[in-house]
Amino acid sequence: MKHPFTLIVALFATVGIAAAQHIVPEPASVIPGKGVNRKGARTSVMNGGDTTLDFASQAISTVIRHDLKSHPDNYQRRFYKLAVDADAFPNPEAYRLTITPREVRITGGSSAGVFYGVQTLRQLIDENGDLPCVTVEDEPRFAHRGLMLDPARHFLPVTDLKRFIDAMALYKFNVLHLHLTDDQGWRVEIGKYPRLTEIGSVRAETDGDGIPHRGYYTQAELRELAAYAAERHVEIVPEFDIPGHSVAAVASYPWLSCQTIDTLQVRTTAGVSPDLLCAGNDSTVAFVRDVVREIAAVFPSPRFHIGGDEAPLDRWVQCPKCQARKTALGLKTDAELMGWLLGQVSETLEEAGKKPMIWYETNVPRYPAEATMFAWRMGLTPAVTDSAAAYGWPLVLAPGEHAYFDYPQAADERPAEWMPVLSLRRAYDFDPQGPTAIGVEATLWGEYIPDIDKAFYMAFPRALALSEAAWSRPENRSWERFRAKLPHQLRLLEQVGIPFRRPADKELD
Numbered sequence: 433m434k435h436p437f438t439l440i441v442a443l444f445a446t447v448g449i450a451a452a453q454h455i456v457p458e459p460a461s462v463i464p465g466k467g468v469n470r471k472g473a474r475t476s477v478m479n480g481g482d483t484t485l486d487f488a489s490q491a492i493s494t495v496i497r498h499d500l501k502s503h504p505d506n507y508q509r510r511f512y513k514l515a516v517d518a519d520a521f522p523n524p525e526a527y528r529l530t531i532t533p534r535e536v537r538i539t540g541g542s543s544a545g546v547f548y549g550v551q552t553l554r555q556l557i558d559e560n561g562d563l564p565c566v567t568v569e570d571e572p573r574f575a576h577r578g579l580m581l582d583p584a585r586h587f588l589p590v591t592d593l594k595r596f597i598d599a600m601a602l603y604k605f606n607v608l609h610l611h612l613t614d615d616q617g618w619r620v621e622i623g624k625y626p627r628l629t630e631i632g633s634v635r636a637e638t639d640g641d642g643i644p645h646r647g648y649y650t651q652a653e654l655r656e657l658a659a660y661a662a663e664r665h666v667e668i669v670p671e672f673d674i675p676g677h678s679v680a681a682v683a684s685y686p687w688l689s690c691q692t693i694d695t696l697q698v699r700t701t702a703g704v705s706p707d708l709l710c711a712g713n714d715s716t717v718a719f720v721r722d723v724v725r726e727i728a729a730v731f732p733s734p735r736f737h738i739g740g741d742e743a744p745l746d747r748w749v750q751c752p753k754c755q756a757r758k759t760a761l762g763l764k765t766d767a768e769l770m771g772w773l774l775g776q777v778s779e780t781l782e783e784a785g786k787k788p789m790i791w792y793e794t795n796v797p798r799y800p801a802e803a804t805m806f807a808w809r810m811g812l813t814p815a816v817t818d819s820a821a822a823y824g825w826p827l828v829l830a831p832g833e834h835a836y837f838d839y840p841q842a843a844d845e846r847p848a849e850w851m852p853v854l855s856l857r858r859a860y861d862f863d864p865q866g867p868t869a870i871g872v873e874a875t876l877w878g879e880y881i882p883d884i885d886k887a888f889y890m891a892f893p894r895a896l897a898l899s900e901a902a903w904s905r906p907e908n909r910s911w912e913r914f915r916a917k918l919p920h921q922l923r924l925l926e927q928v929g930i931p932f933r934r935p936a937d938k939e940l941d
């Protein structure tokens with residue numbers, strides 16, 4: 433054996449290449465180094481006393497499953513070194529991770545960038561706690577990398593949402609969109625309108641099962657949840673869906689609707705309801721403004737989703753108040769009246785320093801200029817992308833073809849006949865485009881997702897595919913490479929306790 437040292441170095445370099453090739457989402461650049469950083473070579477975390485990095489520093493202990501001391505000063509030679517260098521990175525979410533035999537260094541454009549570097553570290557560590565030497569330069573393609581949960585259809589307790597946020601952070605998602613209100617349930621405490629939770633948070637049964645379903649979040653719980661998410665660099669965007677998807681609100685306060693039907697109950701089946709909030713009733717408009725103000729005060733996010741989807745306008749056509757409002761405003765169509773109502777809400781949001789997000793519908797002729805639009809309906813992404821470009825609306829792409837994660841992953845798992853199969857491959861083939869696109873989002877509509885374990889099962893591993901559409905450069909993405917990384921990632925999911933659906937071999941062809 434002439435060159436034993438060379439041989440060992442070569443072997444370690446190979447290990448490093450293997451681990452570094454399994455990172456999801458695929459980083460911008462990975463340069464394998466030589467050697468290994470042994471677990472015993474690291475005894476402390478240094479963050480220069482930057483308190484914005486305290487959470488990332490603590491997260492390292494979790495990652496390596498080993499207690500570390502945190503020291504602000506450089507008194508030891510072997511360490512993790514975390515730092516923010518805003519000048520070095522124009523993108524605040526960018527980071528550089530450098531692992532040598534002696535140290536692990538993560539420098540980010542902000543504390544978020546450093547946090548993402550720690551998440552990459554988690555994917556590199558082996559079962560012995562050792563790390564391959566490597567340099568990773570990385571930054572996200574899109575600023576909005578979201579997943580949507582729907583506790584309106586099936587309530588999800590706060591502890592479950594926290595587990596989900598932890599899983600999101602592992603794959604560098606940064607937006608949790610919470611669909612808090614719908615026909616089947618009202619899930620957020622509103623001080624001024626207590627019946628919304630007294631009445632609206634309870635339904636008699638679900639699809640005839642005879643079992644009452646209930647649950648809601650207090651504002652204090654949601655504040656605490658938002659803070660938990662923020663530590664993990666996840667922004668919670670609340671959604672109060674108007675003027676459709678409002679049966680739980682109308683069941684609580686019948687005067688909100690056009691017809692004041694006091695026999696309407698919180699809806700017990702899936703589907704689209706004709707009972708909307710009345711756009712002609714001043715009290716209803718005041719209600720919407722009040723609710724928006726209360727929810728806006730709970731969440732620090734500068735954005736607020738106001739729904740706008742699936743609102744059949746037949747009730748408005750028959751409503752004297754809605755028609756009188758339309759005439760008084762000089763509007764020609766009921767769809768224009770809907771645009772007006774969304775505009776009223778946008779004014780209230782502006783007073784709160786926030787901007788609206790809206791599910792785009794092609795029949796609404798005018799939307800608030802400051803809105804962010806969501807493309808969601810199958811087949812309509814090109815039309816929405818064109819409209820967003822024409823009006824200058826930021827665009828979030830959540831197309832049904834690739835990003836509806838409530839759709840089954842295989843034909844034999846279909847909960848409803850009409851649902852198409854959305855395979856892992858189909859999720860991966862999502863190629864987000866558009867001149868005003870700010871990001872992507874996958875939706876987990878909750879009609880057939882009764883609890884968080886089912887939500888995890890539906891989200892993972894498809895969320896890994898979406899994370900690459902959201903984060904990675906298009907030229908760095910390929911199904912073959914993703915498929916090769918999957919076994920490593922599924923082991924990681926098992927290790928950290930994230931439930932997931934294991935794809936059948938034939939689904940990976």
Ligand SMILES: [Zn+2]
Nearest residue numbers: 690710751754
């Ligand atoms: Zn009306």
